[in-house]
Amino acid sequence: MIACEFASPTLIAGDGRSRRRSSPAKPPMLSFDHQQKPYFSPPATPISFSPFAAAPPSPSSSPADLPAMYSSTLPSPPSPPVSSSRISTWSSPPPFPATAPPSMASASTPKKTFRLIHNDTFTLWNADIGSANLDLNLYGSHPFYMDLRSSPPGTTHGVLLLNSNGMDINYSGSHITYKVIGGVLDFYFFAGPSPLLVMEQYTDLIGRPAPMPYWSFGFHQCHFGYKNVGDLESVITGYAKAGIPLEVMWTDSDYMDASKDFTLDPVNFPQENMTKFVNQLHENGQRYVMIIDPGISINKSYQTFLRGLEADAFLKRNEVNYRGSVWPGDVYFPDFWNPKATTFWSEEIEIFRKKIPVDGLWIDMNEISNFIDPLPQNQLDDPPYKINNAGVQRPLNNKTVPASSIHYGNLTEYDVHNLYGFLESKATHDALVKDTGKRAFVLSRSTFVGSGKYAAHWTGDNAATWNDLAYSIPTMLSFGLFGIPMVGADICGFSRGTNEELCRRWIQLGAFYPFARDHSDKYSTRQELYLWDSVAQSARKALGLRYRLLPYFYTLMYEAHSQGSPIARPLFFSFPDDTETYGISTQFLIGEGVMVSPVLSPGAVSVNAYFPKGKWFNLFNYSLVVNASFGRYVPLDAPEDTINVHVKGGHVLVMQEAGMSTMAGSQSGFQLLVALDDNGKAEGKVFVDDGEVVEMGGEDLSQWSLVRFSAGVEGGELKLKSKVINGTYASDKKIRVKNVVVLGLKHESAVNGGLKSINGVNVTDNCVGFGVAEIDGLSLMLGEPFELMVTMAALNV
Numbered sequence: 098m099i100a101c102e103f104a105s106p107t108l109i110a111g112d113g114r115s116r117r118r119s120s121p122a123k124p125p126m127l128s129f130d131h132q133q134k135p136y137f138s139p140p141a142t143p144i145s146f147s148p149f150a151a152a153p154p155s156p157s158s159s160p161a162d163l164p165a166m167y168s169s170t171l172p173s174p175p176s177p178p179v180s181s182s183r184i185s186t187w188s189s190p191p192p193f194p195a196t197a198p199p200s201m202a203s204a205s206t207p208k209k210t211f212r213l214i215h216n217d218t219f220t221l222w223n224a225d226i227g228s229a230n231l232d233l234n235l236y237g238s239h240p241f242y243m244d245l246r247s248s249p250p251g252t253t254h255g256v257l258l259l260n261s262n263g264m265d266i267n268y269s270g271s272h273i274t275y276k277v278i279g280g281v282l283d284f285y286f287f288a289g290p291s292p293l294l295v296m297e298q299y300t301d302l303i304g305r306p307a308p309m310p311y312w313s314f315g316f317h318q319c320h321f322g323y324k325n326v327g328d329l330e331s332v333i334t335g336y337a338k339a340g341i342p343l344e345v346m347w348t349d350s351d352y353m354d355a356s357k358d359f360t361l362d363p364v365n366f367p368q369e370n371m372t373k374f375v376n377q378l379h380e381n382g383q384r385y386v387m388i389i390d391p392g393i394s395i396n397k398s399y400q401t402f403l404r405g406l407e408a409d410a411f412l413k414r415n416e417v418n419y420r421g422s423v424w425p426g427d428v429y430f431p432d433f434w435n436p437k438a439t440t441f442w443s444e445e446i447e448i449f450r451k452k453i454p455v456d457g458l459w460i461d462m463n464e465i466s467n468f469i470d471p472l473p474q475n476q477l478d479d480p481p482y483k484i485n486n487a488g489v490q491r492p493l494n495n496k497t498v499p500a501s502s503i504h505y506g507n508l509t510e511y512d513v514h515n516l517y518g519f520l521e522s523k524a525t526h527d528a529l530v531k532d533t534g535k536r537a538f539v540l541s542r543s544t545f546v547g548s549g550k551y552a553a554h555w556t557g558d559n560a561a562t563w564n565d566l567a568y569s570i571p572t573m574l575s576f577g578l579f580g581i582p583m584v585g586a587d588i589c590g591f592s593r594g595t596n597e598e599l600c601r602r603w604i605q606l607g608a609f610y611p612f613a614r615d616h617s618d619k620y621s622t623r624q625e626l627y628l629w630d631s632v633a634q635s636a637r638k639a640l641g642l643r644y645r646l647l648p649y650f651y652t653l654m655y656e657a658h659s660q661g662s663p664i665a666r667p668l669f670f671s672f673p674d675d676t677e678t679y680g681i682s683t684q685f686l687i688g689e690g691v692m693v694s695p696v697l698s699p700g701a702v703s704v705n706a707y708f709p710k711g712k713w714f715n716l717f718n719y720s721l722v723v724n725a726s727f728g729r730y731v732p733l734d735a736p737e738d739t740i741n742v743h744v745k746g747g748h749v750l751v752m753q754e755a756g757m758s759t760m761a762g763s764q765s766g767f768q769l770l771v772a773l774d775d776n777g778k779a780e781g782k783v784f785v786d787d788g789e790v791v792e793m794g795g796e797d798l799s800q801w802s803l804v805r806f807s808a809g810v811e812g813g814e815l816k817l818k819s820k821v822i823n824g825t826y827a828s829d830k831k832i833r834v835k836n837v838v839v840l841g842l843k844h845e846s847a848v849n850g851g852l853k854s855i856n857g858v859n860v861t862d863n864c865v866g867f868g869v870a871e872i873d874g875l876s877l878m879l880g881e882p883f884e885l886m887v888t889m890a891a892l893n894v
Contacts, residue, residue: 458538692744749770786800
């Protein structure tokens with residue numbers, strides 16, 4: 098007798114969905130639309146599933162409903178089932194292409210490369226394990242990978258197993274094997290056929306990334322160990338004196354009274370002083386973010402605890418609140434499956450923000466981290482198949498809450514463990530939106546499929562080593578694939594104490610993370626960027642370029658929110674036909690055409706960077722051009738204060754002035770940087786709004802603008818024109834283009850005859866430098882279409 102019935106996996110592409118799924122249903126919070134038309138029909142030979150014993154569990158199953166075993170296999174040839182109980186094994190059919198470079202499985206697992214390598218194994222069981230540890234399950238679980246084929250070049254698809262249970266995943270070089278200890282075999286295939294289309298299809302299913310506030314793209318500073326309010330004020334002063342932009346000041350749990358959430362240390366961080374400090378930040382155009390942990394201290398004099406008890410908001414075991422232990426000592430954990438718990442959490446945030454008007458929240462320890470190892474009570478706590486937890490088959494209960502804990506709706510922790518950080522992110526995001534009426538900024542350590550819809554992410558507790566510097570790139574790129582584009586690593590390293598050279602090179606790279614924050618622990622050397630002259634010089638230079646590129650970064654945020662595109666991308670996203678890009682993990686793209694090539698080893702003053710075919714212009718020195726007639730490696734000088742950042746010909750970048758805050762630079766008008774390709778053409782766009790309206794590009798057209806730009810050479814003239822998709826906001830705010838710089842000209846007499854009349858206003862040009870023309874004195878309304886024509890003596894086309 099067959100106890101369960103499995104259908105063919107979901108296939109996703111085009112403009113609709115087919116979701117013929119196995120039963121029982123997935124967790125209720127992942128409420129995807131199942132009503133749209135199929136993308137295409139299943140293949141003639143579908144995947145076959147061979148059930149054994151009972152049906153697989155669902156989040157609503159009781160422990161008695163767990164299966165003895167079930168297995169699913171693909172034909173030609175089928176993979177033999179695993180014989181242990183409570184495990185499902187599924188393997189893809191050979192041959193799996195050797196050219197596949199996906200990042201997959203546990204997103205928090207730091208790897209040496211972005212590309213999968215033979216015998217890679219990933220364990221999915223969210224755990225508080227520092228990201229300085231390679232190849233272990235860490236904070237998040239994302240059972241998704243992208244397969245990029247070399248024949249035909251660039252053909253791409255993605256695969257998601259939507260399952261929140263613990264699992265091991267192995268890549269053998271010829272196939273991928275999943276060993277899952279429960280839940281539903283709910284596979285989704287994303288047909289692409291390009292990397293960007295896979296991302297659009299994937300995030301259409303799991304949720305588009307949340308829009309981040311404009312201010313969050315500035316530079317952030319944190320340290321675990323700030324002593325008092327005076328210490329915070331001295332950091333603000335230090336950055337200002339050094340001329341290094343600082344947008345957001347953070348505090349770790351130092352501010353708390355005995356490590357209790359939603360409290361202030363009355364001696365070192367008293368409310369009066371903290372309120373004055375935060376108000377001063379806001380007057381400076383700066384922001385403030387604080388940490389909170391899920392564990393609520395068990396303390397009858399603690400009002401948050403008492404309100405949580407009254408709301409019956411906490412996780413249960415054996416029908417009583419489960420008692421764990423973290424920083425404040427004994428704690429209860431909010432059960433974010435429970436609507437009462439999300440209401441409780443939202444109200445606590447509202448009460449606290451009346452004391453301290455924080456601009457964002459940092460949610461940590463939400464795997465859930467627990468300082469004790471709960472004893473097992475049944476097979477949920479100690480299942481027969483041991484996933485490779487912590488690399489040593491550590492028991493599921495170690496350093497977390499017990500798997501036999503029960504959430505609201507009779508959901509076992511065994512089934513939904515990996516979803517806790519996701520649900521806390523959603524609750525925190527929604528609470529901030531409700532309380533502020535503005536776009537929320539939430540930074541979460543633990544993540545799951547769809548977390549990007551609510552939160553940003555940092556890569557966790559890394560170390561101040563050159564390896565950690567290098568590994569931050571493939572980890573960052575992985576999160577882009579997982580639909581969490583706002584991501585970065587702790588700049589200069591969190592633990593083990595940094596040094597001047599490492600910190601100097603790290604800020605050069607970190608300045609181009611989507612999320613750029615310096616953070617360290619209390620046992621490490623203080624590492625604010627102004628403490629070394631050479632680091633300060635590198636910070637001014639690298640962050641100066643970042644701040645000039647903020648309109649570009651923000652437009653990429655709009656693309657991420659509307660289409661699911663990563664902000665930081667592997668090179669193969671823009672060059673899928675170039676198979677050499679498939680294995681590159683030491684360089685990356687910002688958007689389609691800005692390439693970052695950092696120094697990743699001590700003592701180096703050059704870097705061997707790969708350049709795909711095209712013209713590449715150095716963004717620190719426009720006269721330095723790499724003209725690659727085919728993809729090739731090029732040795733580049735990289736003095737100690739310099740990182741190589743290039744824009745590919747064919748792109749128009751919208752830039753602002755480099756100011757000490759994100760908004761200061763944008764108020765003086767935009768510059769258009771036109772980098773011509775070999776055909777004398779370039780395209781680009783810009784999205785603008787107030788930087789914090791909840792809906793990014795929403796139905797209210799008065800709240801945003803989108804403008805596209807195109808440039809080309811026709812009959813000896815360079816024509817640059819704009820196409821206004823929606824100009825309302827830009828016109829209302831009188832946002833202007835003040836100058837244009839054109840790259841790709843042949844010689845210094847490239848501009849001849851000046852600038853023609855634009856809308857009846859005559860302006861003159863300033864011609865500068867080899868291969869560069871700068872046209873100043875403009876006052877073009879961004880919200881109105883314009884066409885600019887320049888007579889050119891010669892172009893390198």
